[in-house]
Amino acid sequence: AAGVIQSPRHLIKEKRETATLKCYPIPRHDTVYWYQQGPGQDPQFLISFYEKMQSDKGSIPDRFSAQQFSDYHSELNMSSLELGDSALYFCASSLGAAPNYGYTFGSGTRLTVV
Amino acid sequence: AQTVTQSQPEMSVQEAETVTLSCTYDTSESDYYLFWYKQPPSRQMILVIRQEAYKQQNATENRFSVNFQKAAKSFSLKISDSQLGDTAMYFCAPPGGGADGLTFGKGTHLIIQP
Numbered sequence: 460a461a462g463v464i465q466s467p468r469h470l471i472k473e474k475r476e477t478a479t480l481k482c483y484p485i486p487r488h489d490t491v492y493w494y495q496q497g498p499g500q501d502p503q504f505l506i507s508f509y510e511k512m513q514s515d516k517g518s519i520p521d522r523f524s525a526q527q528f529s530d531y532h533s534e535l536n537m538s539s540l541e542l543g544d545s546a547l548y549f550c551a552s553s554l555g556a557a558p559n560y561g562y563t564f565g566s567g568t569r570l571t572v573v
Numbered sequence: 574a575q576t577v578t579q580s581q582p583e584m585s586v587q588e589a590e591t592v593t594l595s596c597t598y599d600t601s602e603s604d605y606y607l608f609w610y611k612q613p614p615s616r617q618m619i620l621v622i623r624q625e626a627y628k629q630q631n632a633t634e635n636r637f638s639v640n641f642q643k644a645a646k647s648f649s650l651k652i653s654d655s656q657l658g659d660t661a662m663y664f665c666a667p668p669g670g671g672a673d674g675l676t677f678g679k680g681t682h683l684i685i686q687p
Binding site: 492494496501502505517547562563564566 | 606608610616617618619620623664674675676677678679680
């Protein structure tokens with residue numbers, strides 16, 4: 460079965476650079492969530508989209524922005540990168556705004572800021 | 574906002590033993606889902622089990638079962654006949670309503686000893 464696809468798997472950027480992370484949800488899933496997991500930390504919710512509209516917002520810095528496109532894939536744009544942005548970034552998807560069957564996570568993008 | 578408490582940062586048991594991971598949470602929602610996710614060393618987030626809050630019957634998935642006590646807002650995970658492959662971080666997560674993101678607990682690092 461198709462899963463949530465994230466790209467790239469690994470990314471190395473320098474401070475103050477910009478990064479774009481992509482997420483392709485499971486086919487027919489219309490809701491996408493972004494999470495940030497620092498080393499040894501629990502995942503922190505950043506932002507979610509339902510039917511291409513922002514649905515919920517968590518602890519997402521102002522330097523980050525995201526959107527969901529017409530094909531339901533989503534992109535997380537991160538500007539003015541800081542060393543503290545180094546983390547594993549997960550995308551998850553679900554069907555509808557009521558996640559009856561839970562959220563399916565991608566394998567994550569590991570971002571390293573040097 | 575949701576709050577989730579996992580009071581056991583780390584647990585270690587012998588293979589084939591039964592282990593219970595605790596989770597308490599706070600929510601103002603009346604109808605919601607609760608989830609346990611597993612994160613092995615690969616860092617992939619894997620759904621272990623889900624519970625619908627309006628159902629009194631505890632969820633079971635093979636060797637995994639929950640003890641859900643809605644009034645006490647307690648949602649523990651029992652793993653029977655533990656296996657080496659169960660070694661992972663386990664996160665408890667009750668979502669909010671709609672397309673809200675998950676709020677994870679700090680996790681319990683479960684180690685299965687041979």
